Amino acid sequence: xxxxxxxxxxxxxxxxxxxxxxxxxxxxxxSHGHGPMLGHxxxxxxxxxxxxxxxxxxxxxxxxxxxxxxxxxxxxxxxxNRHPKGFGANHNAAFRIxxxxxxxxxxxxxxxxxxxxxxxxxxxxxxxVGVVAPLVVNGDGEVEDSARRFxxxxxxxxxxxxxxxxxxxxxxxxxxxxxxxxxxxxLFSRDTFAVVGGFDERYHLYYxxxxxxxxxxxxxxxxxxxxxxxxxxxxxxASRRRLQHLRWHAASAxxxxxxx
Numbered sequence: 001x002x003x004x005x006x007x008x009x010x011x012x013x014x015x016x017x018x019x020x021x022x023x024x025x026x027x028x029x030x031s032h033g034h035g036p037m038l039g040h041x042x043x044x045x046x047x048x049x050x051x052x053x054x055x056x057x058x059x060x061x062x063x064x065x066x067x068x069x070x071x072x073x074x075x076x077x078x079x080x081n082r083h084p085k086g087f088g089a090n091h092n093a094a095f096r097i098x099x100x101x102x103x104x105x106x107x108x109x110x111x112x113x114x115x116x117x118x119x120x121x122x123x124x125x126x127x128x129v130g131v132v133a134p135l136v137v138n139g140d141g142e143v144e145d146s147a148r149r150f151x152x153x154x155x156x157x158x159x160x161x162x163x164x165x166x167x168x169x170x171x172x173x174x175x176x177x178x179x180x181x182x183x184x185x186x187l188f189s190r191d192t193f194a195v196v197g198g199f200d201e202r203y204h205l206y207y208x209x210x211x212x213x214x215x216x217x218x219x220x221x222x223x224x225x226x227x228x229x230x231x232x233x234x235x236x237x238a239s240r241r242r243l244q245h246l247r248w249h250a251a252s253a254x255x256x257x258x259x260x
Contacts, residue, residue, distance in 0.1 A: 022052075022099055022100065022101075023052045023053050023054035023074065023075060023099060023100040024051055024052045024053070024100055024101065024102060024117070024121065025051055025052070025053050025054070025100050025102040025103075025104050025117055025121065025187075026053075026054045026055075026056060026094075026095075026098035026099060026100040026102065026103050026104065027045065027053055027054070027055050027056065027104045027106055028056045028058070028090075028091050028094035028095070028098070028103065028104065028105050028106070029041065029055070029056070029057050029058070029106050029107070029108055030057075030058040030060055030087065030090045030091065030094075030107075030108070031057065031058065031059055031060060031061075031063065031108050032060045032061055032084070033061050033063055034108040034109065035063055035064070035066045036066065037108045037109050037234065038057070038065075038066050038108040039066030039067055040111060041106070041108055041109075041110055041111065041112070042055075042066065042067045042072060043067070044111055044112040044113075045072075045074070045112065046072050046073055046074070048112050048113065048114060048115055049112070049115040049116075049117060050115055051115055051117040051118065051121075052074070053074040053075075053100075053117075054074060054075045054077075054098070054099055054100055055072070055074055055075065055076045055077070056077050056079065056094040056097065056098065057076065057077070057078050057079065058078075058079040058081065058090045058091075058093070058094060059078065059079065059080050059081065060081050060084045060085060060090060061081075061084055062080075065078055075099075077097070079093065079094065079097075086201060086203065086204035086205055086208075087183065087199065087203070087204070087205050087206075087208050088198065088199030088200060088201045088203055088208045089199075089201045091105050091198070091199055092198040092199055092201060095193060095194075095198055098190070100190070101189065101190050102117075102121055102124065102187060102188070102189060102190065103187070103188045103189075103190055103193050104117075104185075104186070104187045104188075105183060105185070105186045105188075106184070106185050107183075107184040107185070107233070109184070109233060109234040109235065110184060110185055110231050110232065110233055110234075111231065111232040111233075111234065112231055112232075113230070113231075113232070116134050116185075116229045116230075116231060117187075119226055119228060119229050120132045120133075120134065120187045120226055120229055121187070123175065123224050123226055124187060124188075124189050126222075128220070128221065128222050129221065129222045129223075129224050130188065130192050130196075130213075130216035130217075130219070130221025130222060130223060131181065131186050131187065131188050131192075131212070131213065131216060131221070131223055131224070132181075132186075132187045132224045132225075132226060133146065133147070133181035133182070133185055133186055133187070133224070133225050133226070134185055134225075134226055134227075134229035134230060134231050135171065135225065135226070135227040135228075135229065135230045135231075136182065136184065136185065136230075136231055136232075136233045137230055137231075137232055137233070138232070138233060138234075138235065139232060139234055143167065143171055144182075144233055144235070145166060145167055145168065145182075146181060146182035146184070146185075146225075146233075147168070147169050147171075147176065147178035147180075147181055147182075147225045148168050148169075148178060148179060148180055148181075148182075149168050149169075149178070149179045149180075150179040150180060150210065150214060151210065151253065151256070151257070152257070153257060156253060156257075169225075171227050172227065173227060173228060174227070175224055175225060175226045175227065175228075176224070176225050176227070177222055177223060177224060177225075178223060178225055179213065179214075179217075179223065180209060180210050180212075180213030180214065180223060181209065181213065181223055181224075181225055182209055183208060183209030183212075184233055185231055186209065186212075192216070192221065195219070196212070196215050196216060196219065199211075199212055200212070200215075202255065203252045203255065203256075204248050204251075204252070205245065205248040205249070205252065206248055206249045206252040206253070207252035207253060207255070207256045208252075210256055211256055211259075
């Protein structure tokens with residue numbers, strides 16, 4: 001069971017924030033001992049985003065928040081898990097206490113140069129759009145494969161053999177409609193996230209984003225990538241280095257393919 005501290009360590013500044021207007025975007029971040037990376041992300045959100053935010057930080061393992069919540073210019077709430085949970089379970093728990101009309105999932109290894117939210121929120125104004133995402137680049141500025149076609153047994157076999165195309169969609173200045181967008185940065189309207197029931201928690205890690213986009217599309221929603229908005233992903237690629245993550249990745253891929 002997730003232990004939510006109802007009155008985190010905020011003091012007077014938190015009381016002032018509670019009296020302010022409701023935030024436009026709730027940002028949900030889950031840390032698995034990512035203290036330094038999480039600190040950089042908090043700095044980016046604080047210094048580069050003019051959008052009215054609420055931040056929900058889930059500490060999936062015991063650690064200290066790397067920044068003083070009182071020094072941050074937005075509401076912060078810390079969720080401290082007694083036992084580690086999966087990606088979907090953590091973000092679903094955060095959604096249940098989110099206050100904003102827009103719900104945003106961000107990985108702690110994301111860096112932000114400019115406020116990404118205004119163009120992404122504008123894209124969500126189209127009620128046909130179920131989820132939007134920015135273009136994701138790596139630390140060298142190279143475009144990552146964060147917009148993809150739905151996987152099949154064949155496409156995964158080609159990828160395992162090193163024969164798959166690195167990018168499955170041509171990226172230019174126009175927004176595009178890929179089959180799915182990666183879960184390191186996703187924006188939903190609150191109503192849409194609730195309608196589809198959030199992430200499927202049977203996926204402990206990996207493929208929650210693929211499954212979410214497939215379910216959105218099954219309900220008639222579009223999936224949008226906005227290339228004019230860029231964020232940097234300092235990828236860990238844990239499934240390539242840790243056996244347990246590789247197992248989770250393989251199990252999630254099999255679950256997704258069999259569920260189709």
